[in-house]
Amino acid sequence: MNRPAIAVTGLGMITPVGHTTDTTWDGVRAGVSPAATVPELHGCAVDFACTVTGIDLDDAVGGRTAFRMGRYVKFALLAAREAVADAGLDPAHWDGARVAVVVGTSSGGSAGLTEQAVALERRGPEATSPSGILLTIPSMPAAEIAIDMKATGPSLAPCTACSSGVTALSVARDMLTLGHCDIAIAGATESIVFPIAMTGFGRSGAAAPRDGDPARLCRPFAADRTGLVMGEGAAIMVLERAEDARSRGAAPRALIAGTGATTDAHHPTSPHPSGSVARAAVDAALRDAGWRAEDVDHVNAHGTSTPLNDATEAALISRAYPHRPPVTAPKGVLGHCMGAAGAIEAGLTVLTLQHGEIPPIANLDAPEPGFDIDCVTKVPRAATVRRAVSHSFGFGGQNAVIALQATS
Numbered sequence: 146m147n148r149p150a151i152a153v154t155g156l157g158m159i160t161p162v163g164h165t166t167d168t169t170w171d172g173v174r175a176g177v178s179p180a181a182t183v184p185e186l187h188g189c190a191v192d193f194a195c196t197v198t199g200i201d202l203d204d205a206v207g208g209r210t211a212f213r214m215g216r217y218v219k220f221a222l223l224a225a226r227e228a229v230a231d232a233g234l235d236p237a238h239w240d241g242a243r244v245a246v247v248v249g250t251s252s253g254g255s256a257g258l259t260e261q262a263v264a265l266e267r268r269g270p271e272a273t274s275p276s277g278i279l280l281t282i283p284s285m286p287a288a289e290i291a292i293d294m295k296a297t298g299p300s301l302a303p304c305t306a307c308s309s310g311v312t313a314l315s316v317a318r319d320m321l322t323l324g325h326c327d328i329a330i331a332g333a334t335e336s337i338v339f340p341i342a343m344t345g346f347g348r349s350g351a352a353a354p355r356d357g358d359p360a361r362l363c364r365p366f367a368a369d370r371t372g373l374v375m376g377e378g379a380a381i382m383v384l385e386r387a388e389d390a391r392s393r394g395a396a397p398r399a400l401i402a403g404t405g406a407t408t409d410a411h412h413p414t415s416p417h418p419s420g421s422v423a424r425a426a427v428d429a430a431l432r433d434a435g436w437r438a439e440d441v442d443h444v445n446a447h448g449t450s451t452p453l454n455d456a457t458e459a460a461l462i463s464r465a466y467p468h469r470p471p472v473t474a475p476k477g478v479l480g481h482c483m484g485a486a487g488a489i490e491a492g493l494t495v496l497t498l499q500h501g502e503i504p505p506i507a508n509l510d511a512p513e514p515g516f517d518i519d520c521v522t523k524v525p526r527a528a529t530v531r532r533a534v535s536h537s538f539g540f541g542g543q544n545a546v547i548a549l550q551a552t553s
Contacts, residue, residue, distance in 0.1 A: 151318045152390045152397035152552070155232025155383030156492050157224035157332075160479055161195035161376055164205075165227060169489075170496050173478050174525050176505040180359040180374050180480060186340055191347040193359035194338045195376040195480030213276040214289060215254040220379035220485075221286035221334035222293055228330065229294065232383040233395055236294040244296035245326035246287045247317040248381070249309030249333035251484030251539070253283030256339040286334050290381075298326045306539030307447075307481070308406075309333045310380065310488025311547045315404040317384050327389060332488035334379035343375060349414065351451060363481075364508035365448030365474035366455050366520055373449045376480025380488040382495075399495040402436070402532070402550040405429025409542025415453055416538060420461040426544040427465045427534065434548040436532060439468045441548075443503055443528065445494045445535035448474025449481055454538065459516040469519045471526055473497075477507030487537035491547050494535045498551040503528055 158165065161179050162172025172179075179195055186192040202219040203211040211219065225248075229236065236244075257280030264272040279285060284302035291300050299320065303312040310333030317331035337343075346352040353362040353372035363374040390397050407426040411417040431438060444466060447458055462472060475490050476482075482489055497503055503526045512520045530551070537545045 148322050150387035151321050151401045152385055152387040153382050153399045153401065153495055154385050154390050154395045154397050155228040156398060156495060157227030157231060158378070158380045158489060158492055159197060159220050159224050160378035160489060161197055162478060164200050166492070173475055173493055173504045174502065176478060176507045178360040178363060178478050178507050180362065182359065183338060186343055189340050189343050191343040191352045193355065193374065195374060196338055197378055213279045215257040215280040215285065216336040217250060217254060217334045218286045218289050220336060221248050221381065222289050224332065224379040224381040225290045225330055228381040228383045234383065239328065241295040241297040243298055243327040245298040245317065245320050245329045246291045246296050246300045247303065247313045247329060247331040248287040248290060249303040249313035249484055250283050250286060250335055251304060251306050251309050252335065252337045252342065254281035254285065255342060256336060257281045259339060259341050290330055296330065305543040305545065306541050307483055308487050308537035308539040308543045308545035309484035310486060311491060311535065311537040311545035312406065313488065314382065314401065314491060314547060315406065315545065318401050318404060321384055321386055327385065329384040330381060331384055332379065332381035333485045335483045335485035336377045337483055338375055338377055346375065351414065353450065361508050363450045363477050365446065365450045365477050365506050366459060366512040366516055367509050368513040370450045370452060370455060372451050374480040376482040378482050378489060379485050380492040382492065397552050399498045400550045400552060401547065403430045403434030403548040405433060405546045407544045409544065411542050414540050416457045417542065418457065420457045422542065423538055423544045424461050424465055426546045430534060430546040430548045436548065438466050440532050441466055441470050441534055442530040443470050443497060443533040444472045445490050445533065446472050446474045447536045447538045448476055448506070450476060458536065459512065459518050463517040471503050471519050471521050471528060473503050473521050474506045475504065477509065487545060491535045491549065494533050494549050497530055498533060498549060501527060501529060503530070
């Protein structure tokens with residue numbers, strides 16, 4: 146089967162370091178984490194996170210619909226609007242029946258569900274919101290984007306934990322390949338910084354313990370890494386068949402060359418210690434792209450700053466890419482944006498392809514001794530990057546890898 150090339154023609158982001166793609170890129174390049182104490186987490190063992198600040202989300206969404214949207218939905222809608230504008234498309238003039246929306250999330254509206262449960266318990270049914278159920282459904286980001294943009298094609302909401310973003314992009318790529326749509330609005334969103342979730346991550350041992358400045362706690366691949374720092378945000382891409390994009394005069398940012406997915410089937414939270422099943426996802430993405438391992442110029446690592454994940458991934462990278470391509474891990478800056486992380490990091494990989502610059506890993510001087518990987522540290526590294534991969538490894542052993550290629 147001769148598959149059409151799939152192009153990224155639009156990109157939108159909202160993250161802890163920026164409310165747009167450009168400001169997010171600048172913040173990640175700076176290599177400084179914004180992690181700080183969060184007042185709403187007062188009294189929790191984990192009372193810090195990387196959060197989106199400095200924006201009135203209701204005002205940014207506009208109109209009279211924001212009341213029914215959870216924070217995670219607002220993130221997705223704002224990122225989608227930026228992506229569609231970036232693609233040079235106008236929903237008023239497209240055939241909505243040929244536009245698909247695929248937006249993943251890990252926790253969905255668990256924060257909204259918790260708020261409604263507390264209101265019910267403390268003040269009774271009349272204190273709950275008439276829109277309470279809309280604040281909780283994981284498919285609402287896709288639904289609200291479809292409503293906002295009159296996209297009446299397929300609408301899906303993949304959930305594969307921390308790999309949900311790459312899963313969404315993979316599904317959207319396949320829908321375009323199979324002719325199920327002509328335009329796909331795809332990515333992921335997450336907002337999970339609330340007391341119950343943060344307490345859960347603390348109790349599980351996954352979160353970094355409070356030890357000094359929160360901005361220094363997430364340090365992927367460092368010898369003294371102690372756990373993850375939570376983040377939030379969204380990234381949305383507009384995907385089209387490259388031929389269709391060219392015919393309307395659009396200039397793609399990058400091409401999706403291949404994807405791969407596997408499941409460890411080992412443990413709910415710990416990666417398989419051999420890394421062999423995650424490696425199979427890498428191999429599948431390279432095979433799908435038609436690349437050899439040595440064709441890869443850059444690896445965007447999952448890099449959570451947890452002891453087990455980073456050790457397993459470092460070993461995987463050294464085996465899968467023995468030519469030692471430069472590695473970055475954006476969670477050092479952004480924190481772990483959970484379901485949104487894969488989409489955000491795929492977007493950053495697209496920007497690396499475009500700009501020829503690899504952002505540094507925050508808070509890292511050098512990788513742990515024994516990690517045979519070339520980590521970018523301190524400052525961005527100029528590099529010719531034609532082909533790159535981005536790893537996403539989620540709870541439940543859900544592995545997803547995306548291979549991205551420059552357009553020229």
